[in-house]
Amino acid sequence: MVSDVATEVRLATLDEIREEAESCTRCDLYRHATQTVFGEGSNEASVMFVAEQPGDREDIEGRPFVGPAGRLFDAILEEVGIERKKTYVTNAVKHFKFQLRGKRRIHSKPNAGEISACRWWLDQELALIQPAVTVALGATAARALVGKPVPIMKFRGATMQSDKGWPVLVTVHPSYLLRIPDPMDRHAERRRFVEDMRKVKALMK
Ligand code: URA
Secondary structure, eight states: OOOTTHHHHTTSOHHHHHHHHTTOOSSGGGGTSSSOOOOEEOTTOSEEEEESOOOHHHHHHTSSSOSHHHHHHHHHHHHHTOOGGGSEEEESSOSOOEEEETTEEEEOOOOHHHHHHHHHHHHHHHHHHOOSEEEEESHHHHHHHHSSOOOHHHHTTOEEEOTTSOEEEEEOOHHHHHHOOSHHHHHHHHHHHHHHHHHHHHHOO
8 A cells, every 4th residue: 555645755756855854853853963864775675674763873874774783684684685785774763862971872762753753754765665565673663654552572573554554574673682681592582583584585576
């Protein structure tokens, strides 16, 4: 099913939308972030990965998933044979939200208002790319797409419907894998994530 913004956005291209997003003030997060981090990848992607929000590295480089979580994500995609450049990778929220602790910028979770304000851009990306499958990486992405909180551990690996009818495969965020202290548990969770990525690969055109 096509999002209800599709007719409107067909007039624009992804590059035009990306440029427009550079001056986004839909919520307050633009005030402290370095820049908007818009999605990137293939305009013809059959899979769109949606993560949470840019981290410190992404905020500096202006590209999604280039920090530690992104490197793990890249390694797992390679392991299952998905070429990242043939997919589209974006975030539910496109500005870095953080708290200053000394000189360090500590990631802070986006709230429902920020997720909802940024949904505008995600809808444009979905309508222009029309992916066969969208993958929600973690709770913020799932909430943004489904329109309500999703218990990730209950639904991981399952395909749900977004509130606008897009099929959404739900899984954990790669940073969750990085935070598991016990190596055995970490390994087991990584394996489950790899299985989810294999499901994604099977759904790709
Ligand atoms: N975490 C995310 O959710 N997205 C990024 O781009 C980087 C880290």
